[in-house]
Amino acid sequence: MSQIILNRRRLLLGSAALGSSVALSGCNQFDFLGQRGNPVRQAMEQANVLTYHAQRALIGDQVLAREYSESEIRQGMKPNGSTEPTTAEYSFLRMQDFAPYRLTIKGMVEREVSFSLEELRNMPARTQITRHDCVEGWSCIAKWTGTPLGPVLDAAGVKPEARYCVYHCFDNIQRTLSGDIFYYESSDLVDAYHPQTLLAYGLNDQVLPVSNGAPVRLRIERALGYKQPKYLHTIELVDDLTPFGRGRGGYWPDNGYDWYGGI
Structure with a gap:
């Protein structure tokens, strides 16, 4: 089992490195990644689908990611990606210590709901010490505290036809002449309802820092780092x-990375 997971990670690291080089360099020799009908891209996509289903079958839906002891936390959680969104809305929330913040659950739900940061903090919480694995090749063990996502979704009443959660963020990761491009991610409902999937608001027994995603960062512990979106403000239930x-x-799957990102 461990050999399968290790080989899976090596393959993903290689494909992700290719995807990031395409996104950053713009080399036209790799334009096929942006061409939906290209046979090479289609083959890569089918391989990702096969890996996704194989890993689901081999590991199971509810198997937990490894958790560690306090003594194994050797350093602070390394910030990466965007470390400070620059939109007016986020700047305002930060100036108010995130008091006006609301996390919204919408889409294919029986009722749209939203929760303040204080309300999330007053819900039943979970603390877990897990390892963050970045596609860049580094890892970091950290202690996360937050509200399990599953019960929050239940409060909205997820409709039977919903298949995915789309996670919308304040993170204006890319600025263009036509406007900001905001970071977003998604997962299936298996990962959304996994017992270790948290709406994290605490890190290493402290309030979650801005550089690590305040006020709320999603943690999907059986996935790579780019599947852990920071600065989360809306979760949208969809079927497509x-x-x-x-x-x-x-955002990164749009630029060549694997969508599933499992480890």
Whole structure:
């Protein structure tokens, strides 16, 4: 089992490195990644689908990611990606110590709901010490505290036809002449309802810092770091990912990374 997971991670790291080089360098020799009908891209997509289903079958839906002891926390959680959104809305919330913040659950739900940061903090909480694995090749063990996502989704009444959660963020990760591009990610409902999937508001027994995603960061502990979106403000329940971004289910998947990102 461990050998399967290790080989899976090595393959993903290689494909993700290719995807990031495409996104950052713009080399036209890799334009096929942006061409939906290209046979090479289609083959890569089918391999990702096969890996997704195989890993679900081998590992199971509810198997927990490894948890560690306090003594194994050797350093602070390394910030990466965006470390400080610059939109007016986020700046205002930060100036108010996130008191006006609301997390909204919408889409294919019986009722749209929203919760303040204080309300989330007053819900039943879970604390877990897990390892964050970045696609760049580094890892970091940290202690996360937050509200399990599953009961929050239940409060909205997820409709039977919903298949995915789309996670919308304040993170204006890319600025263009036509406006900001905001980070987003998605997961299936198996990962959304996993017992270790948290709406994290605490890190290493402290309030979650801005550089690590305040006020709320999602933790999907059986996935790579880019599947842990920071600065979360809305969760949208959907049956199709194609209407969002470039239709691949996340900012980095839109730029060549694997959508599932499991480890």
